Amino acid sequence: MTARALLGLAALDLLFLAAGAGLLWFLRGWQSWVELARLAGLAYLAGVASVSSVWVLLLIVGAPFSAGLAVAVPLAVALLGTLGGSVRRRRPPALGTVARRGLLVTALGMAAAGVLLEGLFRSARLSGLQEWDAWSFWIPKAKAIYFFGGLDEQFFTTLPGASYPPLVPVLDAAAFQLMGAPDVVTLHVQFWLLGTGFVWALAGLLSERVPAWILWPFVLLLLVAPRLGGRFAVPEADLLLDYFFVLAAVLLICWILDRERWRLVLGTILLCGMVLTKREGLLLGVLLLAAALFASARQQRATWPALGASAAVVAAVGVPWRVWYVAHDVGGEGPPGGFVPWENLEWLWPSVRRALEVLFDTGYWSLIVPVAVGALILAALTRAADLLVAFFGTLLVLVALGGIWATWAFSKPWETGELGGNFVIRYTGAAALLCVAATPLLLGAVWQTRAAGAGEHAARRPLALATAIVLVPLLAYPLATLTGGWPRFPTRSECVRVATADADDLEVVYGHFDSPVSAEKLLAELTRTGFVGTELRPDECGRWKVSYHAIASLAEGRALAAQARRAGFDAHVGRGG
Amino acid sequence: MTGRLSRWTELHSGRGRLGVVLLVAVATLAGALSLPSTMRDLGEAAARNSALSFADREIAGGNALVADQSAVYQARARIPEDGTYHVAVGPGYTGGSELTVPFVESYYRYFLMPRRPAEDAPWIVCYGCDLRQYGPRAKVVWEDDEGIAIVRLRR
Numbered sequence: 001m002t003a004r005a006l007l008g009l010a011a012l013d014l015l016f017l018a019a020g021a022g023l024l025w026f027l028r029g030w031q032s033w034v035e036l037a038r039l040a041g042l043a044y045l046a047g048v049a050s051v052s053s054v055w056v057l058l059l060i061v062g063a064p065f066s067a068g069l070a071v072a073v074p075l076a077v078a079l080l081g082t083l084g085g086s087v088r089r090r091r092p093p094a095l096g097t098v099a100r101r102g103l104l105v106t107a108l109g110m111a112a113a114g115v116l117l118e119g120l121f122r123s124a125r126l127s128g129l130q131e132w133d134a135w136s137f138w139i140p141k142a143k144a145i146y147f148f149g150g151l152d153e154q155f156f157t158t159l160p161g162a163s164y165p166p167l168v169p170v171l172d173a174a175a176f177q178l179m180g181a182p183d184v185v186t187l188h189v190q191f192w193l194l195g196t197g198f199v200w201a202l203a204g205l206l207s208e209r210v211p212a213w214i215l216w217p218f219v220l221l222l223l224v225a226p227r228l229g230g231r232f233a234v235p236e237a238d239l240l241l242d243y244f245f246v247l248a249a250v251l252l253i254c255w256i257l258d259r260e261r262w263r264l265v266l267g268t269i270l271l272c273g274m275v276l277t278k279r280e281g282l283l284l285g286v287l288l289l290a291a292a293l294f295a296s297a298r299q300q301r302a303t304w305p306a307l308g309a310s311a312a313v314v315a316a317v318g319v320p321w322r323v324w325y326v327a328h329d330v331g332g333e334g335p336p337g338g339f340v341p342w343e344n345l346e347w348l349w350p351s352v353r354r355a356l357e358v359l360f361d362t363g364y365w366s367l368i369v370p371v372a373v374g375a376l377i378l379a380a381l382t383r384a385a386d387l388l389v390a391f392f393g394t395l396l397v398l399v400a401l402g403g404i405w406a407t408w409a410f411s412k413p414w415e416t417g418e419l420g421g422n423f424v425i426r427y428t429g430a431a432a433l434l435c436v437a438a439t440p441l442l443l444g445a446v447w448q449t450r451a452a453g454a455g456e457h458a459a460r461r462p463l464a465l466a467t468a469i470v471l472v473p474l475l476a477y478p479l480a481t482l483t484g485g486w487p488r489f490p491t492r493s494e495c496v497r498v499a500t501a502d503a504d505d506l507e508v509v510y511g512h513f514d515s516p517v518s519a520e521k522l523l524a525e526l527t528r529t530g531f532v533g534t535e536l537r538p539d540e541c542g543r544w545k546v547s548y549h550a551i552a553s554l555a556e557g558r559a560l561a562a563q564a565r566r567a568g569f570d571a572h573v574g575r576g577g
Numbered sequence: 578m579t580g581r582l583s584r585w586t587e588l589h590s591g592r593g594r595l596g597v598v599l600l601v602a603v604a605t606l607a608g609a610l611s612l613p614s615t616m617r618d619l620g621e622a623a624a625r626n627s628a629l630s631f632a633d634r635e636i637a638g639g640n641a642l643v644a645d646q647s648a649v650y651q652a653r654a655r656i657p658e659d660g661t662y663h664v665a666v667g668p669g670y671t672g673g674s675e676l677t678v679p680f681v682e683s684y685y686r687y688f689l690m691p692r693r694p695a696e697d698a699p700w701i702v703c704y705g706c707d708l709r710q711y712g713p714r715a716k717v718v719w720e721d722d723e724g725i726a727i728v729r730l731r732r
Contacts, residue, residue: 001634112612115616119616119620120619122623123620123626126623126627127622128626128629128633129637130637130638131638134638135639135684136687139687143687147690160683182690185635213601220608220612223608224607224608224615229615367607371600371603375600378593378596382592382593443601446596447594447597488627490631494630516655538647538653539650540630540631540647541635543654
């Protein structure tokens, strides 16, 4: 909740960005700073996936997690990427130019998305930890890593979701280290940053192939969808998994289309992040690779060995966690009744209905899914993008089938009273987010217009106008909200209430302490000096308060406080006794 | 076959573009219509979060479970960080909400970390439990009107 915590998070996320930018420098180089700015979101999330995966693997082999390790790993990834780029003789990026086509539409889209993201930040910054799964096991696991320096056996084997991979807890623990405390309120900002990075990454990647007027409406639709943008700041693993999944899907299909190898490598890194984030990551990863194999079947000699290598790397990264939990007698990630629960056959058809109802529920995803289905049909009819249709069509169908299977196999309606419960909604977020990426690509291909070419440079006037379009609302919104007062940074000291009039709950307060030892020391000194009757008790903010309660009036309290100050103690008359 | 397909494609490329415009228009409308209400909701959420007291914000999800905020603060203030504790809920406890009995122990596990839960712990966070079961070793160090007590067991 403090400015220091926000600065700590900023430092951590700059480290992620540096790590990802270093990786991309090694894999593809940076032609220009403009290109780097466009792909900064992708670099950031690649940094999150790679660094967090390394942290997880280090924890599994028993490395103690500390602030030093939290900083050293992203620095090492950034340094290795930079050195690797130098070995490959990458040229320093030029300044670059901004493309003119679609510039004003891009500026409008960025302004609208930026204001929405600012609104999300405002609501996230002082949000309490309300989410059930967050306080039930995600944050306890993170606190266990933070306090005990590793995968503490007691907590990691007994908390709910014990078999869930620990990428998000280790990411949270790193945030706690850099914030200087397990500040679960400010942690919401970390998840907001992940969401912002995803929007940036998606827009940056798709803008290579999609005209701005087709791209930005879908970015906005993503931000206003209640279960997508509306949950950006929720400190759970669902959306991070979906970000990795969707970006990996876009990178893989782009690799199939243009064979730029860096896309496959980066997609593989994101797939590694997926299998270490949630158990559904395994399923989604397999489905993604299956769709890539199917869509590239005609070029199988060129693509299948590379996809096989990618799968092998992902498996190698995913296995150690599975070995760890099996070695610690934790139940597996599979469904309790087996992978094909024949004994629950009567739930199969209701599961189909439930999964499809959730997929097409506009209350969760706005119109994202119906529009995506329309785009798929349109692209299939016009035969404008057979590969895209094959890939996204297959993947969407497979993810939907996965949702049906998971609803059928994991449901415990006798416990929850509802088939699929919350699980099917969480899982379906991956399909909805995939639709956000797929629709502009499909529609862009049908439109058959190249996105803004690198050779088309912006004239100075449109560039200045576009800059104004972006900056004015982005500055105006926070300024407008500041009319209600400066941002607050609440601390425990808000439980210190100085009395200004007579009341029933007056007390003379000598101090508030986090440590009971310090409080007891003061109490002993006060008693020794003659201030008998002083007590020690927790205040309403969870700190120890040294105070005297038998105060009849404000005047009496002020007299006692003055006497205590003359004796060398801090004292004031407060309320709350 | 290929020629027929090509004619079909040409015939439909114009309609395809019309379809693109239609779908983008639908997405734009859906986004634009939701934008004001989304911003309003976000502003209200920000105001609500900002207005929370420190305790309401810190306890957050636990407010529906713990029955009395003082209880979790008392437990955190009294149980040493390297100590162990046990949350005991009496069968007849009727305070709090319907979520209290099944889930209050989970919440304490989250809130009191790095303190560890343990069956044989010297600290008991007692929700309507029968203190007599702990015998003369039990010393109540804090209790409230909701039937919640913090008990220290002497060795």
